[in-house]
Amino acid sequence: MQFKHATVLTALLASAGASFAADPVVIGLITKTETNPFFVKMKEGAAAAAQANGAKLLSGAGKTDGDNAGQVTAIENMMAAGAKTILITPSDSKAIVPAIKKAQKKGVMVIALDSPTDPADATDALFATDNYKAGVLIGQYAKAALAGKPAKIATLDLFPGHPVGAQRHNGFLKGFGLAAPDAKSNELGKGAEVVCMADSFGDPAKGQTAMENCLQKNPDINLVYTINEPAAAGAFTALKSAGKEKNVVIVSVDGGCEGVKNVGAGVIAATSQQYPLKMAAMGVEAGVAYAKTGKKVSGYTDTGVTLISAKPLPGVDSKDVKTGTDLCWGKK
Amino acid sequence: MNSWKERLPPIGTFGPFIALLLACLFFATQSERFLTSENFSLVLQQVMVVGVIAIGQTLIILTAGIDLSCGMVMALGGIVMTKLAVEQGLPAPLAILCGVGVTALFGLVNGLLVTKIKLPPFIVTLGTLNIAFAITQLYSNAQTVTELPPGMIWLGSTFRLGGTSVAFGVVLMLLLYFGVWFWLRETAAGRHVYAVGNNPEATRLTGIATERVLLGVYVLAGVFYGIAALLSVARTEVGDPNAGQTENLDAITAVVLGGTSLFGGRGVILGSLVGAVIVGVLRNGLTLMGTPSVYQVLITGILVILAVAIDQLSRKGGR
Numbered sequence: 001m002q003f004k005h006a007t008v009l010t011a012l013l014a015s016a017g018a019s020f021a022a023d024p025v026v027i028g029l030i031t032k033t034e035t036n037p038f039f040v041k042m043k044e045g046a047a048a049a050a051q052a053n054g055a056k057l058l059s060g061a062g063k064t065d066g067d068n069a070g071q072v073t074a075i076e077n078m079m080a081a082g083a084k085t086i087l088i089t090p091s092d093s094k095a096i097v098p099a100i101k102k103a104q105k106k107g108v109m110v111i112a113l114d115s116p117t118d119p120a121d122a123t124d125a126l127f128a129t130d131n132y133k134a135g136v137l138i139g140q141y142a143k144a145a146l147a148g149k150p151a152k153i154a155t156l157d158l159f160p161g162h163p164v165g166a167q168r169h170n171g172f173l174k175g176f177g178l179a180a181p182d183a184k185s186n187e188l189g190k191g192a193e194v195v196c197m198a199d200s201f202g203d204p205a206k207g208q209t210a211m212e213n214c215l216q217k218n219p220d221i222n223l224v225y226t227i228n229e230p231a232a233a234g235a236f237t238a239l240k241s242a243g244k245e246k247n248v249v250i251v252s253v254d255g256g257c258e259g260v261k262n263v264g265a266g267v268i269a270a271t272s273q274q275y276p277l278k279m280a281a282m283g284v285e286a287g288v289a290y291a292k293t294g295k296k297v298s299g300y301t302d303t304g305v306t307l308i309s310a311k312p313l314p315g316v317d318s319k320d321v322k323t324g325t326d327l328c329w330g331k332k
Numbered sequence: 333m334n335s336w337k338e339r340l341p342p343i344g345t346f347g348p349f350i351a352l353l354l355a356c357l358f359f360a361t362q363s364e365r366f367l368t369s370e371n372f373s374l375v376l377q378q379v380m381v382v383g384v385i386a387i388g389q390t391l392i393i394l395t396a397g398i399d400l401s402c403g404m405v406m407a408l409g410g411i412v413m414t415k416l417a418v419e420q421g422l423p424a425p426l427a428i429l430c431g432v433g434v435t436a437l438f439g440l441v442n443g444l445l446v447t448k449i450k451l452p453p454f455i456v457t458l459g460t461l462n463i464a465f466a467i468t469q470l471y472s473n474a475q476t477v478t479e480l481p482p483g484m485i486w487l488g489s490t491f492r493l494g495g496t497s498v499a500f501g502v503v504l505m506l507l508l509y510f511g512v513w514f515w516l517r518e519t520a521a522g523r524h525v526y527a528v529g530n531n532p533e534a535t536r537l538t539g540i541a542t543e544r545v546l547l548g549v550y551v552l553a554g555v556f557y558g559i560a561a562l563l564s565v566a567r568t569e570v571g572d573p574n575a576g577q578t579e580n581l582d583a584i585t586a587v588v589l590g591g592t593s594l595f596g597g598r599g600v601i602l603g604s605l606v607g608a609v610i611v612g613v614l615r616n617g618l619t620l621m622g623t624p625s626v627y628q629v630l631i632t633g634i635l636v637i638l639a640v641a642i643d644q645l646s647r648k649g650g651r
Contacts, residue, residue, distance in 0.1 A: 034624060034626045035626075056622060057622070058619060058622050059622075059624055060619055060624075063577075063578050063629075064577060064578065066574040066577065067574070067577065067578070068568060068570075068572050068574065068575065069381070069564065069567070069568060069572075069575060072567070072568055073378045073615065074619065076374055076377075076378065077374075077378075077615065077616050077619035077620065078619060080365060080370075080371050080374055080616065080619075080620065081363070081365060081619060081620045081622075082365060092476060092572065092574060094476040094478055094570065095476045095478075095568060095570040095572045095574075097478070097570075098568065098569035098570060099568065099569075159474075160474045161474050161475060
């Protein structure tokens with residue numbers, strides 16, 4: 001396997017070594033999947049920032065959401081490609097930690113985007129939406145939308161054990177004025193008003209199934225919290241075929257263009273919009289700075305969240321669909 | 333009869349190797365970081381899990397069967413060994429043995445259903461895939477197991493070989509491949525695996541206990557999935573309940589790329605190693621080039637169809 005000893009290759013490697021000084025800064029971006037529009041937008045933001053700063057961007061992803069081994073492989077390959085900064089949206093917040101530690105030991109700065117690792121200080125920094133706050137905003141909107149009517153709530157969550165799922169869920173309960181665990185908890189809060197909790201995996205088909213089952217459990221549900229807009233779309237389909245879509249308030253989180261369109265169409269009452277492009281762009285800039293000055297970023301940076309709604313309600317600060325469309329990610 | 337010509341592997345065995353060589357040559361021109369022993373060692377490290385699963389998968393495919401459950405069975409084995417070690421405090425070797433025992437047991441169940449009740453392997457392993465997944469989730473509570481004892485992740489650590497760091501797990505994988513290659517070629521039991529895949533009826537009539545051969549192959553495959561579980565645990569340093577989700581198709585891909593016929597009875601085990609490495613090289617090389625990894629999936633798809641087409645054509649030509 002000692003290819004290095006071949007004369008031709010030694011020359012090849014030597015020339016590579018000579019050109020090393022002029023090599024651009026290499027930054028790796030590892031998303032959960034390649035296809036989710038959220039990550040596509042993230043990649044766009046990273047690519048634009050890389051171009052502006054003269055850096056080279058490598059991108060990789062797991063095969064499916066939850067594919068930890070695929071992300072580990074991507075980290076290794078990017079280090080082999082010379083990346084000194086790796087931006088990652090962890091598919092499995094705990095399982096990825098040993099691989100991140102190995103990379104850091106070799107001097108690579110690792111920044112988590114969108115969702116934290118567990119423990120959160122396993123990465124050098126985290127650039128993400130304040131998911132708890134995102135939940136609080138739609139909780140407050142939902143409270144105002146029900147206008148004093150007794151709430152029967154269904155929550156269509158992500159899947160068990162994911163911190164982002166817990167933060168949005170608990171933030172929503174908090175914003176609605178119910179007792180809820182704080183932002184650090186990984187447990188989903190349960191109030192008497194929450195009549196049904198189901199996992200949607202952030203997927204329309206699974207969200208629809210979850211909503212159908214919830215309606216079986218309690219046909220009087222009048223408020224639906226969804227982990228993201230695809231799940232919300234699935235919930236709406238289920239409500240529509242049950243003939244209940246008019247009397248139920250659906251709130252969500254994401255701010256994807258499809259989702260914002262659904263806010264305009266009255267499918268979703270309100271959504272908390274997040275900014276993947278910004279997360280990635282900030283990550284690339286931090287990586288370029290690290291390569292030039294050797295200074296790492298640290299801690300958590302909130303990349304902002306805005307409540308988008310077609311119908312502003314008294315006492316709740318929200319932006320209209322047009323603003324949401326201007327800032328949305330995905331296909332407009 | 334046993335002239336040296338017959339002992340050489342058929343042309344189908346060289347195909348995958350040539351494809352691998354071409355891919356390596358291409359990437360070498362694209363990135364100066366590709367053709368180093370360090371990078372090649374890294375690729376082997378990345379394919380060691382799928383590579384070892386593919387050994388079990390090859391044995392089963394040689395008998396004209398298929399195993400869809402391998403990845404999930406591996407995930408279960410990984411969870412069993414890590415949980416026993418971390419939560420029950422079992423010594424690492426004993427915990428590992430229990431994990432491999434569970435995967436072998438799944439192999440036995442697959443084998444019994446295939447041989448005794450004569451169910452098609454596709455359906456049997458589709459069932460056990462789901463069963464293994466559910467047990468993994470229930471047993472682990474969908475929680476990742478961390479803080480593993482050193483004895484469990486030792487295979488993931490590396491040693492220096494002439495300036496290159498090589499993972500112990502890679503050495504184990506290579507030893508397993510050569511061991512099985514020798515076993516298939518040089519022992520009666522190994523030849524029986526081919527015979528059963530070629531023509532079970534004729535094999536039975538010659539007095540070979542075909543059912544016992546089949547059962548043995550499924551159990552043996554289960555043992556390899558257990559070893560793969562240990563490698564996966566050692567590589568990621570966690571017990572991951574979501575591991576193995578795509579490993580069944582990845583392993584079948586490696587076997588097919590390696591030139592083993594899905595109709596059974598034909599193929600060389602070392603081809604599966606080459607097949608696994610092809611996929612690893614594509615992923616690594618494209619990353620080094622800065623090309624999105626989805627192209628690796630695209631190219632793999634094309635290569636799979638090519639490989640099967642070559643197998644089919646060479647079969648027709650042989651008649």
